[in-house]
Amino acid sequence: MSLDRQQRLWTTTCHQQFSTIFSLLRLKNLTGQKKLFQLYQVPLYRPIKMASTSFHDPEVVKFLDKAFEIIKEESLQKGTDNKYPVVDFQQPKDLESLLDTEISSEPATHDQLLDALKKIIQYSVKTGHPHFMNQLYGGLDPYSQVGAWVTPTLNTNLHTYEVAPAFVILERYIYKKMLAxxxxxxxxxxxxxxxTASNIFALHLARFNKFPDVRKNGIYGMKPLRMYTSDMxxxxxxxxxxxxxxxxxxxxxxxxxxxxxxxTSELERCIKEDLEKGFVPMYVNATSGSTVLGSFDDLTAISEVCKTYNLWLHSDACWGGGxxxxxxxxxxxxxxxxxxxIAWNFHKFSGTPIQSSAFLLNDPSxxxxxxxxxxxxxxxxxPDKYYDASYDIGDKTVQCGRSVDIVKLWMQWRGLGDSGMEAKIDLAYDKAHYLTEKLKITEGFKMVLPEFECTNISFWYIPKRLRGKVEDDGWWQEVNDVAPKLKERMMKAGTLMIQYQALSTKGYANFFRVVIVNQHVNYSDMDFVIEEFERLGHDL
Amino acid sequence: MSLDRQQRLWTTTCHQQFSTIFSLLRLKNLTGQKKLFQLYQVPLYRPIKMASTSFHDPEVVKFLDKAFEIIKEESLQKGTDNKYPVVDFQQPKDLESLLDTEISSEPATHDQLLDALKKIIQYSVKTGHPHFMNQLYGGLDPYSQVGAWVTPTLNTNLHTYEVAPAFVILERYIYKKMLAxxxxxxxxxxxxxxxTASNIFALHLARFNKFPDVRKNGIYGMKPLRMYTSDMxxxxxxxxxxxxxxxxxxxxxxxxxxxxxxxTSELERCIKEDLEKGFVPMYVNATSGSTVLGSFDDLTAISEVCKTYNLWLHSDACWGGGxxxxxxxxxxxxxxxxxxxIAWNFHKFSGTPIQSSAFLLNDPSxxxxxxxxxxxxxxxxxPDKYYDASYDIGDKTVQCGRSVDIVKLWMQWRGLGDSGMEAKIDLAYDKAHYLTEKLKITEGFKMVLPEFECTNISFWYIPKRLRGKVEDDGWWQEVNDVAPKLKERMMKAGTLMIQYQALSTKGYANFFRVVIVNQHVNYSDMDFVIEEFERLGHDL
Structure with missing residues (x-):
């Protein structure tokens, strides 16, 4: 620790001590009891050494300014720039020592902390990078970032209007837009x-809606309640x-x-079968944008079945809601x-920072x-509040405290406008369309579906030695084994991040899935994906 | 919208279009099919207008810098300064218009956004303010703030090591410290x-541990499982x-x-009674730092009972774990x-930004x-990953994505050191002790308990006209009615935020509860609390 830093620590300590003595003297004067002063002198007047945490301390301000510059340059600028890698991959054991995680008894110096910050950024995946197409999220924008930064400085939770007035108002406004x-x-x-929390919450409400006594009595002794969802x-x-x-x-x-x-006819058949068996059909989960193939279930047709059998219809639109x-x-x-x-995650298609998971309920009651x-x-x-207590929403949830997720979304939406929120979706579709068409006509790629309804595009990569061969079980086994090997090369090269998976319900061998959400992905990045697969994989 | 801004928007759009045309030409060359080019020209070549979201755009950088300055000055500096109010309270309907929430079709200008940011800060409660003692959280420090800011820039979730390598390593390190x-x-x-999520998760694990078939079959047909917890x-x-x-x-x-x-003897009596009735005792929730009175249940004594009857013992140490x-x-x-x-919230006693909720499990299996x-x-x-898949922790939870809560805590802990994390707790206790003793000897205050085990200090405020009177039911009713009125005055003055509540299980009328967690609360702030109650409430 530098001497400066040491001195600063002790200055803070001393200030604390003087304040203590001063207060004790006041306490003594107030009571006139010398004994009380003596009693408190011992436990309070002891050296407590602590790093400065005051936002008025010039050293702290310097630290904050430097940290902000690092975050801006290393994470936001380099992290979204094609010239830098999307990941600096390290095996877990190596990363443990590279990260310098160790916390000691003494405070770290500001320099040590800034260095640690740089390392955390260096070894994290740059999900805002145009070559991160690995998950159903990605891409960063300045407006939602500012919303995310201000939130912890106003550190509160959303259970009452009293502690979160502005956030309650912003949430209500955004809900209205979504509900419309x-x-x-x-x-x-x-x-x-x-x-997932939204989807589980929906199931809970559906059960309560049909059987309100469950709340008090639990579900003991009931006939099994049945839930329906697709194999995708x-x-x-x-x-x-x-x-x-x-x-x-x-x-x-x-x-x-x-x-x-x-x-839908299968859904109806299964419901009927369950009724015959004495089960109680309760809930249908329709998928609006499936995780792997991006398919949208037909909500209108399914709702007809739900009406007929009096079932709750939930749309898992976490991905496709955008x-x-x-x-x-x-x-x-x-x-x-x-x-x-409906469950709709803005941190997926809209790129709001994680988490931004809206749950929407249609509730005539x-x-x-x-x-x-x-x-x-x-x-x-x-009950005796000094404001309209209907603004206290905490008791409507199964949580107590609830984190403030609204500012980043509201800032993003205001920063881009409705037209910009729309453009993000449209641009992603345009690019996904381009990639699909280009993959179709490029040697070495085989599409999982001829068209995709969302912007996750799935394909098999076929290395040179397997091209033009008979596609028998042995061939498919080899294609299956290509994916993990190619993924490993990709990660170690650090140039591209794209997920692969099998789909056993459809009997599909491991295939790749490019996800396009990031507005900074350009058409040339799409070309790069194809070139990079060939560069890294042709000899596999 | 300024002309500058408009031009910038269109520049972005144009860039997008040139990139499109360029890519399409390449696609055409690759295939040699003119038709494909024409096919794509229409859907892709249309004007999409969008605010700039590039972190390399000088205008965006200027916006980020200005936003950071506002956050630093308005939220962190003024928000923790006694010279400024803890809250600028507005009724919900008024706040709706003051906040200027409206989002339009067009993007907002950077100036509008910065103005909105200022307003959000202005009308939010300053929970880092030394006079916010309203909830079991409060206080800000620079280290955890920096951890919170970097997190959304590396926007990811914690289900796999692949997408969150650094965060997985930091979490494992911190868990080890907590577990020790x-x-x-x-x-x-x-x-x-x-x-609450931690507490519910504990209950779920306890049930699965005792009855693993529940996972597949549900709890239909089982004897009711019983859970025990105190009235506090x-x-x-x-x-x-x-x-x-x-x-x-x-x-x-x-x-x-x-x-x-x-x-504890009551606990045992209830368990025996339940066994006789044919219920299945399963779970005891011990409270370590109760929400209102701050009491700690005797874990050793309760664990004896749990051992005897083979019950799961969970400690809700969300508050007292610190x-x-x-x-x-x-x-x-x-x-x-x-x-x-054990459930232990670092966002309570340690002041880590919300949410920082650790769940700890003792699991020999x-x-x-x-x-x-x-x-x-x-x-x-x-199953065929290129790294040790035991680092993928997502499947151990009931969530899918899980927000990254670790960086803020790790940065805070490293920034303060073990000694600083300890000092935060010790200082809070010292100040709570001081306040308790001072309240005891000050006219107009009546303690709910003679001593408190934690740093939430509860008392009734007795306005002048009620002092020295017979404490009959009518008197208590009047004391009860003082709290909401005094609270309203406090909020409207904006000088102090302290919670009140009744405690019907103990038959207590509305009382106030000062919570001390913020390291920036000084002894003089404690004196201020007492003076301010008297100033605002003496004539009630």
């Missing part, structure tokens, strides 16, 4: 900690079933057609207004969330 | 979205019971002694190593979380 896009007439909104759906319904005590065996998987859409922002592509969500609930969840804690939700 | 403090020999850690405990166990399908009626409330501790960082105060958590699980939760999604958890 979805078409819910009696809508309510809530940000959840991730898409996200695993979160299974997580919901195991979490809410409903059992994964009660999740019925519905077959999909060759483009990955739930077959299409609602685009006049050109929102037809994919046709029938959204017929759902009971207006108090389902409240009735299902409220516990009326005396210490938070006082 | 708690004393779990076979420990695992996980950050959850809030303390947080409501999250009830939320867990209603969420996991267990029913709130199966949460048994155990009486507390006059200091708010669960009476004492583990202090050699002086950790005796309050004595017996923590005997628990099966080493795979309880995995067995309870994994769904082995093919698209994320490939």
């Amino acid at each position: 896009l979805v078409g819910f007439e009696h809508g309510e909104g809530l940000f959840c900690p991730g898409g 759906a996200h695993y979160s319904l299974k997580k919901g079933a195991l979490y809410l005590g409903l059992g994964t065996d009660n999740v019925v998987t519905i077959n999909t057609d060759d483009r990955g859409h739930m077959i 299409t609602l922002l685009s006049r050109k592509h929102r037809h994919l969500m046709k029938g959204s207004h017929l759902c009971n609930s 207006g108090n389902l969330m409240e009735e299902a969840n409220s516990t009326k804690a005396e210490y938070l939700f006082q | 403090l708690v004393g779990f020999e076979h420990g695992e850690g996980l950050f959850c979205p809030g303390g 405990a947080h409501y999250s166990l009830k939320k867990g019971a209603l969420y996991l399908g267990l029913g709130t009626d199966n949460v048994v409330t155990i009486n507390t002694d006059d200091r708010g501790h669960m009476i 004492t583990l960082l202090s050699r002086k105060h950790r005796h309050l958590m004595k017996g923590s190593h005997l628990c099966n699980s 080493g795979n309880l979380m995995e067995e309870a939760n994994s769904t082995k999604a093919e698209y994320l958890f490939q």
Whole structure:
């Protein structure tokens, strides 16, 4: 530690001590009891050494300024620049020593902290980089970043208007916009900690809506409640079933057609079968933009079945919900207004920083969330408040504190405008279309589907030695084994990040899936993807 | 919109278009099919107008710099300065118009956005202000702030090592430190979205641990599982019971002694009674630092009962867990190593930005979380990875994506050192002690308990006209009515934020609860609290 830093620490300490002595003297004067002063002198007047944490300390201000410059240059600028790698991959054991994680008893110096900050950035994946197309998120914009930075400085949570007035107002405004896009007439909104949390919350509300006594009594002694979802759906319904005590065996998987859409007649057949067996059909999860193939289930057709059998219809639009922002592509969500609930992650298609998971509820009763969840804690939700307590939304959730996710989305939306939010979606589609067409006509690539409904584009890469050969089981096994090897080369080169996976329900061997969400991805990046696959993989 | 801005927008658009044409020409050359080019010219070559989002654009850089200055000066500096108010309170309807929330079709200008940022800060509660003592959180430090700012720039989630290598390593390191403090020999850690989420997750694991078939089959047909918690405990166990399908009626409330501790003999009596009734006792929630009175249940004594009846012992140490960082105060958590699980929120006592909720599990089997939760999604958890897949932790949770909460805590801990993390706790206790003693000897204040185990200090404020009167029911009713009125005056003055609540299980009328966590609270602020109550409330 530098002497300067040491001195600064002790200055803070001394200040603390003087304040203590001063206060004690005041306490003594007030009481006139010398004894009390003596009593407190011992526990309070001891040396407490602490790094300065005052935002008025010039050294701290210097530290903040330098940290901001590092974040701006190393993470935002280099991290979105093609000239730099998307990842500096290290094996876990190596990274443990490279990162210099060790925390000691003494404070680190500001220089050590700034150095650690640089290392964290260096060894993190640059998800805003144009060559990160690995996950259903990616891309950064300045407006949502500023929203994300201001949030921890106003460090609060969203359970009451009292502690989060501005955030409550911003949330209500954004919910209204979302609900209008979805078409819910009696809508309510809530940000959840991730898409899976939204999907589980929907399941919980559906159960309470049908069987309100569950809240008090649990589900003991009931007939098994059945849930339906397609074989292309996200695993979160299974997580919901195991979490809410409903059992994964009660999740019925519905077959999909060759483009990955739930077959509605199959859904109806399974419901009827369950009714005959004495089960209680309760819930249908429609997928709007499936994780792997990007398919959109037909909400209108499914809602007809749900109406007939009185089932809750939830749309998992975590990925595909973004299409609602685009006049050109929102037809994919046709029938959204017929759902009971929708989960829509803005951190996916819109690139808002993680997490930005909206849960939207169509609730004519207006108090389902409240009735299902409220516990009326005396210490938070006082009946005798000095403002309209309907702005206190904390009791509508299963959480207590809830993190403030709204500012980044509101700043982004205001910064880009409706037209910019729309353009992000349209541009992603245009580029995905270009990539699809180019892959189709390039040797060594084989498409998983002839067209994709979303901007995740799936294909097999065929190295030179396997091209033009008979596509028998042995051939497919070899194609399957190419993906992990090529992925490893890609990561070690650090030039490109693209996910691969098998799809066993369709019998597909490992294939690659390029995801396009980042507005900084250009057409030339698409060309680069194809060239880089060939450069890294041709000899595999 | 300024002309400059307009031009910039169109420049971006044009760049986009040239890139498009260029790529299309390349596509044409590659295929030699003129038709393809024409086909794509129409959908791609259309004017898409979008605000610049490039971090290399000098205008954007200027915007970021200005935004950072505003955040630093308005939120961090003024927001922690006694010279400025802790809140500029506005009624919801007024705030709706003051905030200028409206989003239009067109992008906002940078000036409009910066102005909006200022307004968000102005009308938000300054939880880092020394006079915010309203919730079990508060206080800001520069180190955790920098950790919070860098996180969204590296925007990712924590399901796999592949996309979050540095964050996985930092988490593992911090878990080890926490587990050592708690004393779990076979420990695992996980950050959850809030303390309630941690508490519900614990309940889920306890159920799976005892009845692994629940995962597949649900809890239909089982005898009701019983959960025990004190009448001082947080409501999250009830939320867990209603969420996991267990029913709130199966949460048994155990009486507390006059200091708010669960009476262990009462716990045992209730368990025996339940066994006789044919229920299945499963889970005890011990509270380590209760929300209102700050009491710590006796973990050692409760663990004896749990051992006898084979029950899961969970410690809700969301609030009181911070004492583990202090050699002086950790005796309050004595017996923590005997628990099966612990929830510990660093955003409470340690002032890490929200959310920083650690869940700690004592699991000799080493795979309880995995067995309870994994769904082995093919698209994320490939068996053929190029690194040690045990670093992929996503499948151990009920979430899919999980927000990166680690950097802010790691930076804070490294920035302050173990000694600084300890000092924060010790200083808070010293100040709470001072306030308690001073309140005891000041006219107009009546303590709810003679001593407090944590740094939330509860008292009734007695305005002048009620002092020295007989404390009958009518008198208590009047004291009860003082709190909301005084609170309203406080909020409108904007000088102080302190929570009030009743405690009906103990028959207590509305009382105030000062919470001390912020390291920037000085002894003079404590004096101010007392003076301000008297100034605002003496005539009530």
